[in-house]
Amino acid sequence: MTTIVDSNLPVARPSWDHSRLESRIVHLGCGAFHRAHQALYTHHLLESTDSDWGICEVNLMPGNDRVLIENLKKQQLLYTVAEKGAESTELKIIGSMKEALHPEIDGCEGILNAMARPQTAIVSLTVTEKGYCADAASGQLDLNNPLIKHDLE
Template identity: 45%
Template sequence: MTTLSQSVLAPDYDRSRITTGIVHMGVGGFHRAHQAAYLDDLMRRGEALDWGICGVGLMPRDARMRDALRDQDYLYSLTLKHPGGRAESRVIGSIHDYLFAPDDPGAVLGVMTAPTTRIVSLTVTEGGYNVDDATGLFRTESEGAARDATDPHHPTTSFGYIVEALRRRRDAGIPPFTVMSCDNLPGNGKAARTAVVSQVRMSDPGFAQWIDDNVAFPNCMVDRITPQTTPADIESVRQRLGVEDAWPVVCEPFTQWVLEDRFTDGRPPFEHVGVQMVSDVVPYELMKLRLLNASHQGL
């Protein structure tokens, strides 16, 4: 950090004070350009240090992410590419830990069960919800779902981990966390609820009803174009920062997050950094769809 270019905005808060309040499953470029950046904005205001992010990787390729971020104390650069070629970089500090689930599933369940963890968020792509496009039903016959239903105490999928962590919290008398999907699909909270409740219904229908009654699954609308980072981006960032960054993120300046204000056990003050907290996200989704359709017709 001491060798960073003076033009790069670095975290000005004490990262040693950050504690985990959010466990995020599926730490890709979009999460790091979007949700993690909003949390970083809050921390720069002196807020939400108890809402630090612990990332969780489930796929074999996520081991590389774990290694890259751990070697950088979980810091990484976010570069905004403005029209006309101007670039603006900052260092994001809101992610303070990362666990690779296949190596230590107990540690993942431990942090998800901790009372300080009050949100489990997701960016697992549309396919990760295991919902049949034609029927809207959870695919109970899929390999991961069937395995987690047979042995729910040793989960392997994101929703299997959520179910087992919620079970442990219920049994220990710990309030449930909110499940907050941040994937770019309409009704993402509804999709997450369908996946979680359907997964647990395969092995424990009574617990499925408890989740349905006690766990919040807010819908949200997200927007920020975040292309895959290229070797050219990595070299450009190195020259701009004056240091090596093994896992930088490059994105557009525009960002939007419209989030339903339905949380089980509190939330960060997202509205302080531009998040639109609403009672129902559907009107915003319809407005966006109409604008997109109008622009396409204009072309």
């Protein structure tokens, strides 16, 4: 399988040495919103300064969240963002991630250790509509959601 790392696509690539990054931010919830905002802004900081602030991404849910972490690792933690304008679309390869963790792969202890490291300055999180566990029809908490049931037991 060809990944971003192997491709010859005409896409802007990170201009810095990725090995200089330190995981100074541990972010819980490596969804599309985070990748297109906080991780993108961190990428811009890395482009314009000699900062070493990298992100340790953490996804906690099973299934697709684990697959995302596995796929990011296959791509050396690089991914693409498309910025659409009125006249054109600009593609960028984002390189602000230093690590990607999942409890089924790295264990809860590995995630807690990442948060407790001396170089970790920020622990942030994103909760979007999927994390609200709301019933689509009523807008109320979905008491039939397996995750909610588990928490209430």
